[in-house]
Amino acid sequence: MSTAQIRFATLWRREVNRFMKIKKQTLGAPLLEAFLYISVFGAALGSRVGELHGFDYILFVIPGLIMMSFSTNSFANNSSSILQQKFQGAIQDQLSSPASPLELLLAFSLGGFTRGLIVASLTFVASALLAGLPVDNVLVLIPSLFLVGFFFAQLGVTIGVRAEQFDDVAFAQTFVLQPLIFLGGVFYSAALLPQPFETLTRFNPLFYMINLVRYGFIGYSEVSVALSLLALTAATGALFAFNLRLFSRGYRLRA
């Protein structure tokens, strides 16, 4: 491995090592949460709801849950990890190394992405075994999940860098991210909503992400898949460029 590769691998390894050392909280809790959602909405409520757009309710819900696992874990990991390291001052060790702003940003992003990927993959395996979740369009599913994970990994970095206290991270997660996910149609179809809520849902970016992932799994989407993919790619690219600027300027990282 070249010097740069060793450097990047170590930066990434540090992020993975952190969440693996507290895996009850970082992997166990989100897996239990996904399992509880599937139990409640699939087994308990699902039989009453019946079918949605021709699909079992549980199959309609699980893609959204997988997307939710990926996004919240990518986000939570990076925002917490960066803020913790800023608090401890430990981030100075990475910042005073020869690592470039791009390397630092990518390694921090990849840490959360990895955690999101692990939780989402395990949720998928359990869903495929227990509920027979299909994969209808893998060529849409993989890029969609990849983009969703990377987008939220970036968002976690943005919040982690900007945050000055843990309250800032909790605020973003509880008051912004969670409502957007819940109101983006994880548990229901927007078509069932009365106006103006159906139209309002279309202003929620999470709505498009959920639909993309749902299309990948069960082949059903309430929006244009191509347009959604394009918009998500553009949004992820823009956020990445914004973060790279934060790292290059050393915003709230270097004095």
Place this chain on the structure above:
Amino acid sequence: MEKLEKRYPTGVEALRGVSLQIEPGELFGLLGPNGAGKSTLIHCTTGLAQPTGGSIHVFGHDAIGDYGPARQAVGLAPQEPNLDWFLTVEESLDYHAGYFGMPKRERAERTAELLETFSLTEKADERTRTLSGGMKRRLILARAMMHRPRLLILDEPTAGVDVELRLELWHYVQRINAEGTTILLTTHYLEEAEQLCDRIAFINHGEIVGEGTSAELSARYGVDNLEDAYLTLVGRKELSRSHVPVEPETVQ
């Protein structure tokens, strides 16, 4: 460094045109009161602070424009222990060397060597936050040495450490300096600077106000020792211990 300036967004001018030349192989001391700009100067050298004017070169590499090789050449043992709570002692050393691109086998050898040198071998698997203050100091110094820097920056390395560790650190610093590592040391202990450093600079209010050997600085201020030179510099000559008048009535 040439006319180095650092003005914080708050308007505080921490460095006001600092020019300083540290020769390769030198053990250089930087002295000054709290808030004089010592740590800012160090942070500008390592990339933790961004200068607002002037330039710094580390062994010929521009610390801003060509930061990769410049930072590769520097090892920093900061004033405040900034250890990663999630890592063990061994991991702290291993990861640090990884950030500086050292291959795995070499990292393992260097980690074992430095754990031994700093009497940390028994603590290798303990998390850093469980260490005592003295152990944290040792680890920070070992970490700074991991990637074999040509310039080692020690920011108040002996603040709050016991006598044995202080002497141990002094011996170590002198040894690696003799082996060719350039050292920049900041300290509040003037006898430390006097004993260890080839040359010393005084910094106050973000400016270098005196530079030379201990003897040269004393001569410049017309005093007997470095402490008096320092007190003259900070305007507190009345605290000098050289001319304390002995009042007869207090001697019984």
